[in-house]
Amino acid sequence: MRGALLGAIATAIVQSSSAVVALAISLVDSGILTFRSSLGVVLGANIGTTSTAWLVSMRLTDIGPLFIVLGTILSFLPTRIQMIGKAAFYFGFIFFGLDLVSGALKPLAQSQAFEGLLRWADIPLTGALAGVVLTALVQSSTIVTGLCIVMVQQDVLTAHAALPIVIGTNIGTTLKGLLITIGMQGTARRVAIANICFNVLGVLLLLPFLGLFSSAMADLSHDPGIGVAWAQFLFNLGMSLIGLVLIRIFRDRLPA
Numbered sequence: 001m002r003g004a005l006l007g008a009i010a011t012a013i014v015q016s017s018s019a020v021v022a023l024a025i026s027l028v029d030s031g032i033l034t035f036r037s038s039l040g041v042v043l044g045a046n047i048g049t050t051s052t053a054w055l056v057s058m059r060l061t062d063i064g065p066l067f068i069v070l071g072t073i074l075s076f077l078p079t080r081i082q083m084i085g086k087a088a089f090y091f092g093f094i095f096f097g098l099d100l101v102s103g104a105l106k107p108l109a110q111s112q113a114f115e116g117l118l119r120w121a122d123i124p125l126t127g128a129l130a131g132v133v134l135t136a137l138v139q140s141s142t143i144v145t146g147l148c149i150v151m152v153q154q155d156v157l158t159a160h161a162a163l164p165i166v167i168g169t170n171i172g173t174t175l176k177g178l179l180i181t182i183g184m185q186g187t188a189r190r191v192a193i194a195n196i197c198f199n200v201l202g203v204l205l206l207l208p209f210l211g212l213f214s215s216a217m218a219d220l221s222h223d224p225g226i227g228v229a230w231a232q233f234l235f236n237l238g239m240s241l242i243g244l245v246l247i248r249i250f251r252d253r254l255p256a
Contacts, residue, residue, distance in 0.1 A: 067095065
């Protein structure tokens with residue numbers, strides 16, 4: 001539980017579950033962190049990555065320039081504060097980019113080619129695959145999820161089409177962790193493989209019920225963007241809790 005809490009807080013600060021997972025893998029490879037301990041951090045990272053979705057769903061993308069300026073100023077201060085400055089700059093840059101993109105989304109809604117893509121994404125399986133591919137390409141589930149929420153709020157994308165994409169990002173974001181294990185010891189690779197297994201299992205379990213889940217999430221709020229944020233949070237929280245229970249059950253069989 002402490003590892004999951006650490007992973008969630010660290011991911012919420014740096015806005016990148018891939019970075020936190022990569023750090024956990026590196027610590028395992030160097031012998032500082034055990035395989036068993038790293039699993040909690042990996043599961044917590046899935047919860048922490050939902051923080052951006054909440055901020056975007058509350059239409060706070062305008063705060064991007066403020067954090068960019070704040071991060072730049074803090075980067076000129078002593079070393080420890082520089083780290084906070086870099087995190088603030090990256091945080092602001094994501095929101096600034098999403099704010100710029102949102103202004104160019106509405107013309108897309110009138111494009112026939114784009115309408116075809118939306119119909120393709122409206123099918124749960126293909127929508128989840130789109131989330132996997134997009135996240136693997138941009139190497140950030142945060143950006144893909146934030147963009148989906150902005151598109152929902154702009155009425156370019158429906159919440160039912162956005163949810164499979166957002167759920168699919170959980171798989172796409174795990175590929176980076178596997179790539180960095182090239183040349184590392186077997187224990188580090190097991191962390192990356194465990195991360196993939198947790199996320200793939202979660203998506204596969206939800207996929208048959210994704211239509212019902214989407215309808216339930218849409219009823220949680222009048223704002224469809226907040227409904228998407230709720231869906232991502234509850235899915236990641238549920239799968240992380242299941243993962244923590246499984247770790248506790250099989251802890252004696254897990255390698256240290």
